[in-house]
Amino acid sequence: MPFRPKNPSLDINSSPSPTKRRTTTTWSDLWVKSPKSLNQVFFAMPLPSHSNSQTLGSNVSTVDRTLLLSDETLLRILSKLPGSQRLSISLVCKRWLNLQGRLVRSIKVLDWAFIESGRLIERFPNLTHVDLSRSCVISSRNSGILLHHGDLSLHLSTEFSPICRILEENLLSVDVIDRGVRLIAGGCPNLSKLVVVGASEVGLISVAKECLTLQELELHRCSDDTLRGIAGCRNLQILKLVGCVEGFHWELVSDIGLTILAQGCKRLVRLELSGCAGSFDGVKAIGQCCQMLEELTLCDHRMDGGWLAGLSYCENLKTLRLQSCRSIDSNPGPDEHMGSCPALESLHLQKCHSRDKMGMRAVFLVCRAVKDVVIQDCWGLEDDIFSWVILCRRVRFLSLEGCSLLTTQGLEPVLLSWQELQSLQVTSCKSIKDSEISPDLATRFSSLKDLKWRPNTKSLLASSLAGSGMGRKGGRFFRRV
Structure with missing residues (x-):
């Protein structure tokens, strides 16, 4: 005869009282709020045939009753716990440590050796969001000097080179980074977001082949050759490219890279270009090929004069952001060639140099439907x-x-x-x-x-x-x- 709790609120088959509101009860509520009822459930469950062996012991009070639950059932229970308690459950036993690792979806890697040893994939087999930006840079952990720029930060030793070569000298070699990226791609087939610094075309090609569900990608220190590797990411929707960053690295993305990107990643919805070069041709290619593009951000751009006219080809663009731009457009050209963005809804100008009258006028002319x-x-x-x-x-x-x-x-x-x-x-x-x-x-x-x-x-x-x-x-x- 199956066990039924004495408390009617825990019995899913009993009808609720007309004066009390019926509430649903989860396994986590049983575990935390009513341990006695949960113990009764475990005692009522039939023990396996080897219950009298040395594995379980003869004393029932010392039996780990969670062994009676399958991994799938226990995972469903543990997933109901708040995120702040999931780390502590990994200290219970090795089995719970492995189960807790299967619940982790997002991680920021701080030590590159954790990737190369294979422990990252073994410990967290179901990762969907991986951030490698901090582990790609060799940082002095014992130093109290922290250099921070945007999303990148690294600790410096007391004796460091001129600031223009800091990242170049402390960045892992391209071969090492590509090897780690290939390990991530092979072990995380459901990867949907990746952040990496200094990867080359070779490493990114493996991501495009293995991670077919990749939707968001953030690349630091990228060039035109790097973009050849992500042309195969057909389902990519959100992309951030960081080229030249003064004091860190001097790589540039030109019209060649923007054209390769536009022809390969046609499902882009959000695109951010930081420290990237280009001109009218590159922006035009993005507008013509990426017809689903709704949000475009340019940060500290190195665009040639006349690039603003290319925005008119982004027919579905809804949001345009210009951030920390020293110049908007040095030579926007005649008004009849400017065009406009008919679907534009929002224009953001943040920390830009706006003394260029013709450039500012061209921005408002292209964005006149905002x-x-x-x-x-x-x-x-x-x-x-x-x-x-x-x-x-x-x-x-x-x-x-x-x-x-x-x-x-x-x-x-x-x-x-x-x-x-x-x-x-x-x-x-x-x-x-x-x-x-x-x-x-x-x-x-x-x-x-x-x-x-x-x-x-x-x-x-x-x-x-x-x-x-x-x-x-x-x-x-x-x-x-």
Whole structure:
């Protein structure tokens, strides 16, 4: 006769009380909250035929009752535990250590020897996300000097070379990195994300062949030859390429690499190019071949003049980000050749040099269909340069942060010309003064659905006091009784 718990809330076959809400019970709840009931379940389970052997012992109290559960059942139970408790369960026994390893899906490798020894695949056979960026660089663990740039960081010894050769001298050899990448590719067939530094075409070809479900790839120190290896990643959707990084490495991606990439990875949805070169031809190839591309990010680009016109071929592009660019476009060309991105919804300019009037004008001309504009910490953004944003007539959301040269006189005509504007955020723009707000601009503010107005500390104080009644004589706080 099968065992049934005495508590009706644990019996899935019993009908719930009309006055109490029925709740579902998981194995993890039984284990943590009701150990007595779980013990009764284990005692009720029939022991295997060798239960009297030396393996289990004659004393039932010393028997490991989890041996009665299959690996699949125990994995389902352990998977219900919070992530913070999964590491501690590996200390119970060797079996639980192996089971816990099968639950791990994402890992950041810090020691390259862990890969070459084969212990990584043996310990974690079901990995889907692998980050090798830190293990590719030889780092002095005992050093207190940490060099950090973006996603890369390494500890330096007290005697180090000039900064321009730090990564080159501390990076593992290409053969070693490719050998480790091949081990990862062969042992993780379900790999969906990979981050690696300094891999070559040989190592990446093995990834393209073995990991057919790879969807996200991040490559540091890559060149045109490197991109030949990922042309076979047919299901790749998210790609980040890091070419030249001053102080770390000087590899470059040109139009040749961008064309190879475009022809091989046609299902790209998000593409980030950091420290990459190129021109109109490379951007055009990406737009024509990667028709599913929705998000494009260019960080510290080395593009030749005229590259902005290639964005018009990205017909389904929805988000464009320009970050830390010293120059937008040195020679954008005539307006009739610029075109536009008809599906563009969001434009982000972050930490860019914006003194180039023609380049900034070309950006707003190509992005004239945009609805959201975010400008953050762009150096040199003066009133006459910001005035070109008026070309974007369908803007509904505008966010300005850290634009210290922009004044109220430069902001007002733009806001008054946008009839579809619904939300405005102005923060840390010290040249914008509350005292310079005209009646027309105040009326425009009142029609907005969302307004965040904190251009300086005084406005922050006034905003915090608004609606409180403070600042008036008597007011709501001092009333006569």
